Amino acid sequence: MLGISPRRPKIIGAALAAATLVTVLGSGTSRVFADGGVHPTPDRGQDGRPTIVLVHGAWADGSSWSGEVRRLQARGFDVQVAPQPNRGPSIDSGYLKDFLSTIEGPIVLAAHSYGGFVASDAATGNQNVKALVFVDAFAPEKGETVEQLTAGSGSVLEPALTDPTSVFKLVPFPGAPAGAVDAYVLPKVFINGFANGLPRRQAEVLAVSQVALATNALAEPATEPAWKTIPVWAVIGTEDRVIPPASQQEMMERAGADITRIDAGHLGLISHPGEVTEVILEAARTTA
Structure with missing residues (x-):
């Protein structure tokens, strides 16, 4: 048994955009987030730049970020590709949480596909993570699963539910x-x-x-999502057949994301690394 059941997505909430808009206050030393709380902006690193941490998706490895790594390194950023064993959110998020805990100073955390599920779990409570970038990615609410977010979406993965x-x-x-x-x-x-x-x-x-x-991994529920307390950027491929654009739009609006759309499939991080890099750089600039 795979533990896959055809349940409907829970991603359409009653207060998608209004409750999740991030408001920057005053000098930028505090922010109001989707949870209604005010959270301090973490201290910056000595060189004034955040570390860029990249999280790959399922059925992939860190090389899928090669185009972005080259571009970000050329701009002088410390770039790290995080470990991702693809064993399920509880294990994968634990790996990433521990990995992030070793990084001093501010972090921009970018994740692709299933990596978004993992990153949103792992970043919760880490005061150094100042921005999340979802690239054709899941951004689950607490309790949601990959199979729930896939059911009824038109994804090429949907037939696997039955x-x-x-x-x-x-x-x-x-x-x-x-x-x-x-x-x-x-x-x-x-x-x-x-x-x-x-x-x-x-x-x-x-x-x-x-x-x-x-x-x-398809049936494990998400924990408390980091996107409720951390600013979010999103890249949506308009030809994505794995996480269809309409599903991504709902999740990213709920997360209050600054959304960029590109003419790409699910692997836009490979086919359009320049455009994806620009969104990551935009997120990094706001940590100044």
């Missing part, structure tokens, strides 16, 4: 939680659904060089 083998190759792994297996996206689904907008040869390479995602 027939996992229509989307995934399923492989057992040692020490798996009860009922969990590793899932690899079938090449035809990956090429047409994940990598649309990339050259065919590149899509074929990515399809067979995936990092598996444990299926329990």
Whole structure:
């Protein structure tokens, strides 16, 4: 059993945008956030620049951020690609939380796809994380799951809710939680659904060089989200077939995000690294 059930998304709330708009007060030493609280702006690093931490998504690794890493390093930023074992939010968020705790000074945390789910969990309570950037990513409310946010959205992953083998190759792994297996996206689904907008040869390479995602990751609920207390930027690919634009729009409006739309599929961080980098830089500038 995969623990996948076809439940409807819970991402449409009664107070999406108004309750989540971030208001900057006075000199910028405090902010009012979606939770109604006033939170101090963390101290800046000695060189005045935040550390940029990048979190990759499921079925991927840190190399998916290569284009952004090169551009950000060229601008003089300390860039770090965070670990992501793809074992489920409880484990993955723990890895990221510990990783972030080793970084001194302000942080801009950018995450792609499932990495957004992980980053939103992990950043909660870390006073150094001053900005979140979601790139074609999930931004769940507390208690929501990937399967809930996928059901009814039109995602290429949605058929897996009723027939996992229509989307995934399923492989057992040692020490798996009860009922969990590793899932690899079938090449035809990956090429047409994940990598649309990339050259065919590149899509074929990515399809067979995936990092598996444990299926329990799809059903584990999110904890208290960091986007309620941290300013948010979002990049939405208008041709995204994994997290369709309408679903992203609802989540990002709820989070009070500054939204940029690009003509790209789900892997816009690979096909449009310059545009994604500009949004990360915009988030970094606001930490000044």
